[in-house]
Amino acid sequence: MRRHGWPTRAWHWLNLLAMAVLFMSGLMIFNAHPRLYWGEAGSEAGQAWLDLWGDDGLPFPGWITIPSAYNLADARLWHFFFAWLLALAWALYLGWNLRRGRLMREVLPRRADLAPAHLWQDLRDHLALRFPRGAAALRYNPLQKLAYAAVLAGLIPLVIVTGMAMSPALDAALRLTVVLGGRATARSLHFLAAGGLVAFSAVHLGMVLLAGPVNGLRAMLTGWYRLPKEPG
Amino acid sequence: MSEHDLTRRRLLGLGAAGAGGLLLGGCDRLNESAGWRETLHGATALNHRAQRLLMGDALAREFAESDLSSTFRANGSTSVADAVYRAHLASGFASWALRVDGLVHRALDLPLSALRAMPQRTQITRHDCVEGWSAIGKWQGPQLGQVLAMAGLLPAARYAVFHCADRIGGRPYYESIDLIDAFHPQTILAWRMNDAPLPERYGAPLRLRVERQLGYKHAKFVMRIELVASLAGLFGGKGGYWEDHRDYQWYAGI
Structure with missing residues (x-):
């Protein structure tokens, strides 16, 4: 049966590409000053809440950065190009979903979803790797809804807004650092939100693989999800 | 199918x-x-x-004295080898003058005393380095727009180019901005930092403050301001040292 519309599929593959490039070029940018601070400003070791400045070179090695050899200027070129892709794709996808009402219907957790007993049962199912099969898999379970809502309405907008807040030009225009509690805080939140997105992506992909990679990937490529034949 | x-x-x-x-x-x-x-x-x-x-003429945020960073990181060139510069530094830039030329009606040679006598702007702003760190400092000096108005721009002038005394890897440092930023009220030629004459490592005698862009645009050790119609004929043609040699963005608003 039909499972994913083309916008969902296009958005997923585009996101996979954009997030991978943004994460890897972002780590190179972080390598240029591998410390994080809270507040408006910060530059010294004593002010940092996270300091990865080791004695032996860059904290993030070449195999996980773009480009692989230290180059802040080129990492920025990659980062800003794919940032536009991520932001525009997110805005279009969110708009499309809101118009169809799908987000409210399928992703926003309902009161029943959030009942502690229901959540607890769902958590135990996930930990035991008991996945819904067949038609039940077409509906999102409570933890799925929570995770998807947190990414769509939380982590992605946060990573975009904190990225914009670091721009001195946009800061003059929009005063985002005032709202976020400082530029250094925005940079820290940007790093943490990116980490959250990578963690989500890893778990999300892991779940697809555990719950049936062939059917899941086929559905995301072609839109079609195969339901098992009724026994008998 | x-x-x-x-x-x-x-x-x-x-x-x-x-x-x-x-x-x-x-x-x-x-x-x-x-x-x-x-x-x-x-x-x-x-x-x-x-x-x-989005920005229009918006001003960069300004801060209070209590927000000043206890340590202001010094980056890029922190000293200048040039012998003429060192002689000026030793004499407190008493006989030094800023040259303003290129596409102007009147080329100017402005000694530090003349720059100090002009109307001053003092601003406490956050300096955002391309590397990711920030520091808050207090800057004072005449607005660049006032200096340019004294020289009088010719209609063909499009960019202000800042020629600096420092060299990196043997090559001269320079930077450039367009006239929108040059005439922005917060764009100043700072000769004073945190209520004291600008120390060498922060760009004595004069440093550009262009507050809505990243730190590498804030040229230090400014010796000469040249008004040009195009950046193409200068050095590598991309409008700045880091732009030419590392392909950094000429417009450093993010």
Whole structure:
């Protein structure tokens, strides 16, 4: 049966590409000053809440950065190009979903979803790797809804807004650092939100693989999800 | 199944394979490709336009004395080797003068005393380095716009170029901004920092403050301001030392 519309599929593959490039070029940018601070400003070791400045070179090695050899200027070129892709794709996808009402219907957790007993049962199912099969898999379970809502309405907008807040030009225009509690805080939140997105992506992909990679990937490529034949 | 589906499926497959290949090591090769770099620079142009559109004449945030950073990091060149510069530094820049020339009605030689006698602007702002750190400092000096008005711009003038006394790897440091930023009220030629004459490592005798851009645009050790119609004929042609040698964005609003 039909499972994913083309916008969902296009958005997923585009996101996979954009997030991978943004994460890897972002780590190179972080390598240029591998410390994080809270507040408006910060530059010294004593002010940092996270300091990865080791004695032996860059904290993030070449195999996980773009480009692989230290180059802040080129990492920025990659980062800003794919940032536009991520932001525009997110805005279009969110708009499309809101118009169809799908987000409210399928992703926003309902009161029943959030009942502690229901959540607890769902958590135990996930930990035991008991996945819904067949038609039940077409509906999102409570933890799925929570995770998807947190990414769509939380982590992605946060990573975009904190990225914009670091721009001195946009800061003059929009005063985002005032709202976020400082530029250094925005940079820290940007790093943490990116980490959250990578963690989500890893778990999300892991779940697809555990719950049936062939059917899941086929559905995301072609839109079609195969339901098992009724026994008998 | 229609042909449409096949094409789409193949396209998606190609996209996925492309993404995989890209991330498995093609990035570095792609990074060297002139066409790809031009594509990436498309986002730079988009940033420039979007930021200018949103920002208009907006002012950068200003802060209170209590927000001043206890340590202000000194980056880039922190000293100048040039013998003439060192002699001026030793004498407190008493016989030094800022040269303003190029596409102007009157070329100027402005001694530090003349710059100090002009109307002053004092601002406490956050300096955002391209590397990711920030520090808050207090800056004082005449507005660049006032200096340029004294010289009188010729109609062809489009950019202000800052020629600096420092060299990096043997090559002279320079920077440039357009006239929108040059005439912005917070764009000043700072000779004073945190209520004291500008120390050498922060760019004595004069440093550009262009508050809505990143730190590398804030040229230190400014000796000469040249008004030009185009950046193409200067040094590497990209309008600044880091732009020429590392391909940093000329417009550093993010």
